[in-house]
Amino acid sequence: MSEKILIAGATGFVGSRLVQALCRRGYNPTCLVRSRAGIKGLPPDIAYSVVEADLLDRQSLQHALEGIGFAYYLVHSMRSHGVFRSSDFADRDRRAAENFVRAAEKHGVERIVYLGGLGELGDRLSKHLAGRQEVAGILSSRKPKLTELRAANIMGAGGAPFEMLRYLVERLPVMIAPRWIDTRCQPIDIRDAIQYLIGCFTEESTAGARFDIGGAQIVTYREMIRIYAGVRGLKRIVLSVPVLTPRLASLWVALISPVPAGMVSALIEGLKNEVVCSENRIRKIIGIPLTPMDISIRIALKETDRGPGKFRAGNRPVS
Numbered sequence: 001m002s003e004k005i006l007i008a009g010a011t012g013f014v015g016s017r018l019v020q021a022l023c024r025r026g027y028n029p030t031c032l033v034r035s036r037a038g039i040k041g042l043p044p045d046i047a048y049s050v051v052e053a054d055l056l057d058r059q060s061l062q063h064a065l066e067g068i069g070f071a072y073y074l075v076h077s078m079r080s081h082g083v084f085r086s087s088d089f090a091d092r093d094r095r096a097a098e099n100f101v102r103a104a105e106k107h108g109v110e111r112i113v114y115l116g117g118l119g120e121l122g123d124r125l126s127k128h129l130a131g132r133q134e135v136a137g138i139l140s141s142r143k144p145k146l147t148e149l150r151a152a153n154i155m156g157a158g159g160a161p162f163e164m165l166r167y168l169v170e171r172l173p174v175m176i177a178p179r180w181i182d183t184r185c186q187p188i189d190i191r192d193a194i195q196y197l198i199g200c201f202t203e204e205s206t207a208g209a210r211f212d213i214g215g216a217q218i219v220t221y222r223e224m225i226r227i228y229a230g231v232r233g234l235k236r237i238v239l240s241v242p243v244l245t246p247r248l249a250s251l252w253v254a255l256i257s258p259v260p261a262g263m264v265s266a267l268i269e270g271l272k273n274e275v276v277c278s279e280n281r282i283r284k285i286i287g288i289p290l291t292p293m294d295i296s297i298r299i300a301l302k303e304t305d306r307g308p309g310k311f312r313a314g315n316r317p318v319s
């Protein structure tokens with residue numbers, strides 16, 4: 001395919017891995033980044049182009065999408081969320097998506113693939129999960145055809161869900177957790193998610209459609225802890241209490257993990273919502289073997305030792 005591919009969010013956990021995977025397949029993607037400094041984690045031996053733009057700054061987007069036919073949207077603003085105020089990451093996400101899709105339409109981008117979140121609307125959805133769905137609505141509101149992939153937690157070294165799990169289980173022999181510990185979810189391995197993202201580029205039939213993507217197992221968060229502890233040979237006790245506010249839970253998770261407190265609080269609020277695939281149509285179009293969770297954890301732990309499994313440090317200032 002000769003089409004020019006752009007990745008918005010190329011410095012992120014998912015985006016940086018997608019850049020590498022596309023490069024390994026012979027594509028030369030364009031990374032849309034706020035600052036070139038952010039891409040220093042990418043290996044030096046791969047070929048990609050870089051365009052600097054901030055999605056909250058329309059002016060900077062004026063030429064960023066020139067000549068692009070296909071774009072990935074892997075952006076969210078939760079890193080700049082604060083735990084002590086109900087900060088407006090949802091508003092920033094909305095504005096970023098609007099600016100992006102306008103620019104995409106103006107430059108004749110044909111397709112956008114967006115990685116959003118699972119969770120059923122109306123299910124008293126958390127701000128974060130509802131925001132992910134709102135972004136999908138915005139991205140599909142103009143000419144480019146949107147493919148929306150909806151995922152629960154994506155498991156891989158350096159990703160917020162895995163890092164929160166890792167620090168919790170490694171550091172706490174006894175955990176006191178709220179009721180959400182028994183909510184069901186369907187985590188997916190980062191490599192499987194990347195294969196689906198690339199599959200959407202090669203499979204034209206995914207244009208204009210929405211798909212749920214999930215891993216091999218549906219588990220509760222309690223079971224996830226047990227599987228991680230099993231892989232590491234650790235004995236862990238999890239006690240659940242009826243009341244523990246998301247804010248309080250976020251504070252102590254943020255204390256023991258490298259994930260910024262605001263991001264932890266947005267994610268923890270979402271743990272009350274079940275995030276399980278409601279359909280599996282994607283598997284007929286992009287048939288990949290799904291990675292079992294214990295294997296996923298083993299690979300992530302190896303990557304943590306070798307790098308690239310470092311959580312990106314630093315909160316961005318609120319813009």
Ligand SMILES: NC(=O)c1ccc[n+]([C@@H]2O[C@H](COP(=O)([O-])OP(=O)(O)OC[C@H]3O[C@@H](n4cnc5c(N)ncnc54)[C@H](OP(=O)(O)O)[C@@H]3O)[C@@H](O)[C@H]2O)c1
Pocket residue numbers: 008009010011012013014015032033034035038053054055056073074075076077079096115116117132151152153154155159160161316
């Ligand atoms: N990780 C998961 O478990 C998971 C699960 C389900 C869905 N998803 C979805 O996957 C996507 C990527 O998530 P992730 O985990 O890779 O997030 P991440 O590591 O936090 O990366 C977020 C990316 O967004 C970029 N960004 C934020 N604001 C921007 C702006 N104003 N202009 C340009 N770029 C901006 C960041 O750039 P900077 O480097 O400049 O900050 C970064 O590259 C999101 O849509 C998320 O909802 C993730």
